[in-house]
Amino acid sequence: MKVSKAQAAQNRQDILEAAARLYREHGLAGVGVAEVTRGAGLTHxxxxxxxxxxxxxxxxxxxxxxxxxxxxxxxxxxxASPDQARPAFVQAYLSAAHRDQPGEGCPVAALAVDVGRAGGGVAEAFTQGVKGN
Structure with a gap:
């Protein structure tokens, strides 16, 4: 069954979002292609x-x-007001909500160890993310 370009783009985005969430929740080695596509509501x-x-x-x-x-x-x-920006950042980062939802949280906290072991240019992509590029 052929899908439109718009649907194909949406499917790709759904896969990326599911993969990003699942990798943060379970680690890079803890998630396979089938789990990612299932998380996106698609077949592998x-x-x-x-x-x-x-x-x-x-x-x-x-x-x-x-x-x-x-x-x-x-x-x-x-x-936050300018003088409260840093405390607001720290409070949000260290909040229970951030801690309890790793799939929606900081990839540095969730993936730093895995990225150090990964090949395939993952470390470079991760480094660019850390740098904010």
């Missing part, structure tokens, strides 16, 4: 239409994992 057969390899998926998922936590922390900083 179509994954390789969107990504050349599992390494490519991991690279892109690591890079995209920085987007949501960055947005949440930026929101906390914007709501």
């Amino acid at each position: 057969g179509g994954l390789y239409r969107h990504f050349e390899s599992k390494d490519a998926l991991v690279r892109e998922a690591c890079a995209s994992a920085f987007e949501l936590p960055k947005a949440v922390l930026q929101d906390a900083l914007q709501r």
